[in-house]
Amino acid sequence: MLSIHMFQRIRTLHAQGKTPAEIARRLGIDPKTVGKYLATNTPPRYPAHRKGRTRIDPLGPELGQKVRHWLSRTPDFSAREIFDLLVAEGYRGSERTVDRRVVQIRGEKPRERFFEQEYQPGEQSQYDFKECVELPFVDGLRTCHLHVGTLPYSDTCRIRSYPFRNFECFIDGIHSFSETVGGTTEAIRIDNLAAAVVEILRGSNRKYTGAFARATAYYDWKVLPCTPGKGNEKGDVERDIRTYARRIKNAVSHEGVIFRDWDHLNSWLHHYLEGRQTEDSRRRLADEQPRLKKLPARDDEVLCRVQTGPASAYGTIRVDKSAYSVPDAWIRANCRTVVGPYEVRISRAGDPTTSPAVVHPRKADGEHSILLEHVLPSLVRKPHAMIRWAHQAILFPSPVFKKFYSALRKADPDGAEREFLRVINLVQFAPLSEIAVAIELVLEAAPRAGFEPVRELLLGERRPGNVVDITSRLNQSPLKPELSVYDSLIPKKGSPPP
Numbered sequence: 001m002l003s004i005h006m007f008q009r010i011r012t013l014h015a016q017g018k019t020p021a022e023i024a025r026r027l028g029i030d031p032k033t034v035g036k037y038l039a040t041n042t043p044p045r046y047p048a049h050r051k052g053r054t055r056i057d058p059l060g061p062e063l064g065q066k067v068r069h070w071l072s073r074t075p076d077f078s079a080r081e082i083f084d085l086l087v088a089e090g091y092r093g094s095e096r097t098v099d100r101r102v103v104q105i106r107g108e109k110p111r112e113r114f115f116e117q118e119y120q121p122g123e124q125s126q127y128d129f130k131e132c133v134e135l136p137f138v139d140g141l142r143t144c145h146l147h148v149g150t151l152p153y154s155d156t157c158r159i160r161s162y163p164f165r166n167f168e169c170f171i172d173g174i175h176s177f178s179e180t181v182g183g184t185t186e187a188i189r190i191d192n193l194a195a196a197v198v199e200i201l202r203g204s205n206r207k208y209t210g211a212f213a214r215a216t217a218y219y220d221w222k223v224l225p226c227t228p229g230k231g232n233e234k235g236d237v238e239r240d241i242r243t244y245a246r247r248i249k250n251a252v253s254h255e256g257v258i259f260r261d262w263d264h265l266n267s268w269l270h271h272y273l274e275g276r277q278t279e280d281s282r283r284r285l286a287d288e289q290p291r292l293k294k295l296p297a298r299d300d301e302v303l304c305r306v307q308t309g310p311a312s313a314y315g316t317i318r319v320d321k322s323a324y325s326v327p328d329a330w331i332r333a334n335c336r337t338v339v340g341p342y343e344v345r346i347s348r349a350g351d352p353t354t355s356p357a358v359v360h361p362r363k364a365d366g367e368h369s370i371l372l373e374h375v376l377p378s379l380v381r382k383p384h385a386m387i388r389w390a391h392q393a394i395l396f397p398s399p400v401f402k403k404f405y406s407a408l409r410k411a412d413p414d415g416a417e418r419e420f421l422r423v424i425n426l427v428q429f430a431p432l433s434e435i436a437v438a439i440e441l442v443l444e445a446a447p448r449a450g451f452e453p454v455r456e457l458l459l460g461e462r463r464p465g466n467v468v469d470i471t472s473r474l475n476q477s478p479l480k481p482e483l484s485v486y487d488s489l490i491p492k493k494g495s496p497p498p
Contacts, residue, residue: 002029002033002037002044003044004043004044006027006029007037007043007044009027010023010027010034010037010038011038011041013026013027014038020034020035020038058091058092058093058094058097059086059091059093059097059098059101063086063089063091064101066085066086066089067082067086067098067101067102067105068105070082070085071102071105071106077102079095079098079099079102079103080095082098082102083095083098083099086098117152117235117236119152119153120153120291121153121154121284121287121288121290121291122153122183122185122186122288122291122292122293123153123185123186123187124152124153124185124186124187124188124189124224125149125150125151125152125174125177125178125184125185125187125188125189126149126150126152126188126189126190126234126236126237127147127148127149127150127170127173127174127177127188127189127190127237128147128148128190128191128234128237128238128241129145129146129147129148129165129170129193130145130146130148130241130245132144132145133145133146133245133248133249134249135161135249135252135259135265136252136257136258136259137258137259137260137261137265138258138259138260142163143163144161144162144163144265145161145162145163145164145165145169146159146160146161146241146244146245146248147159147160147161147162147169147170147173147177148237148240148241148244149173149174149177149237150236150237150240151181151185151285151288152236153284153288154281154284154285154287154288155236155278155280155281155284156181156277156281156284156285156288157237157240157244157273157277158176158177158180158181158269158270158273159244159248159269159273160172160173160176160177160266160269161262161265161266161269162262162341162342163262163341163342163362163364164341164362164364165193165195166195166341167195167196167209167211167212167305168303168304168305168339168340168341169195169341170193170195170196171211171212171215171302171303172303172340172341174188175295175298175303178292178295179295180270181285181289181292182289182292183289183292183293183294183295184219184221184292184293184294184295185221185292185293186221186222186293187221187222187223187224188221188222188223188224189224189225189226189233189234189237190223190224190225190226190234191225191226191234192206192225192226192228195209195212196208196209196212197209197212197225200225200228204224204225204227206223206225208223211305214301214302215302215303218296218299218302219295219296220293244273248269248272251272252268262342300338300340303340304338304339304340305319305338305339306336306337306338306339307319307336307337307339308334308335308336308337308349309334309335309337310332310333310334310335311326311330311331311332311333311335312331313331313332315327315328315330315331315374315375315378316368316370317335317337317346319337319339319344320365321365321366322363322364322365322366322367322368322369323368323369323370323391324337324344324346324358324360324363324368324369324370325358325360325369325370325371325374325375326346326358326374327358327373327374328374328377328378330348333348333349334348334349334350335347335348335349336348336349339362340362341362342361342362343359343360343361343362344359344360344361344362344363344369345357345358345359345360346358346359346360358371358374368391370391370394372394372395372424372427373427375391375394376421376424376425376427379421380418380421380422380425383417383418383420383421384417386417386420386421387417395420395421395424397432397436398436400436400439400440400443401424401436401439403439403443404420404423404439404442404443404449405420407443407449408420408449408450411448411449411450419450419451422451423435423439423451423454423455426454426455426458426459429458429459430458430459434458435454435458438454438457438458439454441457442454442457
């Protein structure tokens, strides 16, 4: 077939006045070919790719199979050694061809066979964590760890979200899954999570944490740990993780949902997974439920970490490297602390009914939860203690509080802390958001910053208990004066000025 370059030369010579015969002689091609392209004036077309080999493979199927066999027996054979063996077998191709074929064979991955598994109803459930997914909450993006549970027999999957990947979250995920499906299985298949496994021993033997060992005894589970690096041993839950981790994030983005708290997210996840369960899966789950064991009641001693000890002189309880505050009256008293997946509950040990438990959100190790209502009474009595207090940041929930404190320091360096804490103490009668609005108004309008102007704005002339909604002052309707009465004062066009 003629090349594009030759076609262009034919057109050029023809434009110079050359006849087809002269063009054919000059280019060394058939005059009929010249005539054809001049008549159609259409360039030659080439196929997009070759449809087959243009040359016979010099190795061929038989020699190629011999190369595979030799390499399987002696993997360290070089391409040159394989070439010499092939020449002895009658090979007449090039060494470069052999070199390419050896590289190709060594780069091939062995074909893997998958085996469909069968399970009996209630025999096994599988659990694992998806590393992390970022999801939107009202206070911003949160890193969520997805706990995935699967019943392989009925192909039932449920997902629950947690702030951490610790034991409390892992065991709560298993219990919550069992609550959802109506019971627990004879055996559970798990990965070698640090939350449950201390040491991997020979074969399927494991040294478990004390908390996980108590849980397995309480629920009467047979634990089936996976071999390290063999995620296929819990392939059903691994498949569900791959399927849903991305889809959940996409569904949240598409729906534009923003979660209020963990309960809201977990409710959404429950309905999302239920809506995607097939009818066949529902039918098989109904068949499986009678075979499930009865789930024992929730027990803090099993599902949570429980510790007992006195509150420190700082009015805090330590959980690992985190501090959680208690009221002044509990200082040095023996307290019972229940550390769950989402919250930390602290009560007076011995008689928890004497006062309600203090509930904190569970914090990451090293972060602290100090509640204003616990520390303000003592800080008001010792105002200068706030200057170097380790948790001073909680006194400045927004920049306007910092600005107000700076104004107080400028006006009265000695009494600034006392005045500032008196203002913060108004949280007994109004939320911090309203106190912040009052502070902002005082800083804009009052001749000097202080407690009294803020109290007057918040509480008016009335005493505490009759709280005025300060935010309503910022949302008043604009004035709408009647301007028609002023029309007579506007001079008419062309009339002399008054």
